[in-house]
Structure formats: C-alpha cells, structure tokens
Amino acid sequence: MADKSLPQLLASYRERKHLLALLKEIQEVYGYLPGEFIPEIARSLGLPVAEVYGVGTFYSFLSARLQGRNVIRVCKSAPCWLKNCELIVETLKRELGIGPGETTRDGRFSLQLTNCIGACDQAPAMMINDTTYVDLTPEKIPEILGGYK
Ligand code: FES
Numbered sequence: 001m002a003d004k005s006l007p008q009l010l011a012s013y014r015e016r017k018h019l020l021a022l023l024k025e026i027q028e029v030y031g032y033l034p035g036e037f038i039p040e041i042a043r044s045l046g047l048p049v050a051e052v053y054g055v056g057t058f059y060s061f062l063s064a065r066l067q068g069r070n071v072i073r074v075c076k077s078a079p080c081w082l083k084n085c086e087l088i089v090e091t092l093k094r095e096l097g098i099g100p101g102e103t104t105r106d107g108r109f110s111l112q113l114t115n116c117i118g119a120c121d122q123a124p125a126m127m128i129n130d131t132t133y134v135d136l137t138p139e140k141i142p143e144i145l146g147g148y149k
Helices: 006-012 016-030 035-045 049-058 078-082 085-096 138-146
Strands: 070-075 109-114 126-128 131-133
Touching: 006 016, 006 035, 016 035, 016 049, 035 049, 070 085, 078 085, 085 109, 085 138
Parallel strands: 070 109
Antiparallel strands: 070 126, 126 131
C-alpha cells in the first residue's frame, strides 16, 4: 500500500516545472505510474494531458506497469552495444526467465533496456535499482543477481 495518496503528492508539487519530479515520486511510492493518474496530474499542474503522458512514457525509469522489487536496467547505447551488451541481456533473460519489459513471477526482478547510464568507459554496464555494475561479463551475472535474493 502506498504511503502517500495522490492528493498528498500533488500538494507537494504545484508548478509545471515539477512535473518530472512528481512523476518520479509517484513511481517510487506506487512502484509504477498508474495511467489513471495522468488526467489528475495534468489538471493539478495546468498542463495538457498529452504533455504529461509524453513525459511519463519518455523516460525509461518511469513505467506504466508495476515493477519488481529490483529493477535491472541494461544499457543498450552504442558503446555498450560495441562491448557486447547483448550477451549480458541474453544471460539475464536466461537467469531470470523473462525478457526486457517483463517482471519475474515472484516480483523480485524487472528487466529493462535503457540508454546510456554514464558508465561508457567501463562498458558494458547496467544498473540494479541505484547501483551501477560495470565491465560486465556473462559470468558475473549470477553472482550479482544472487545479492538481491
Ligand atoms: S553507453 Fe552504456 S553506459 Fe554509456
């Protein structure tokens, strides 16, 4: 159960420039960005529904679906791609039994692909929640995942 209601969250963010911060907090509180919140957010900030929807669907850290307790974001941008990030994605798919955009049945992990996470010089890279993992190899993946049981 969310520890803050939508009206409480809306009361904390009154200006248009706060849209992204508001969406991020809703994501943190609810585990995703419920689509039915979009019109109320738009009304509260005085923004078009299309703009709120556009921002809410643009960023990979915002999701319209409930996320697992641990969200894995594998970088798919060019430097990581050149360092075989596909092997990392394939290993994660095999280990977790899910593909990008999916969540394990036990709700432990969600797997996503994302753009650069700022660790290009140590590619391939991924994040799990707020922790960044770099210089990845398929062999490192089981141990990393084991830390999130
Ligand atoms: S391209 Fe992957 S971290 Fe920057």
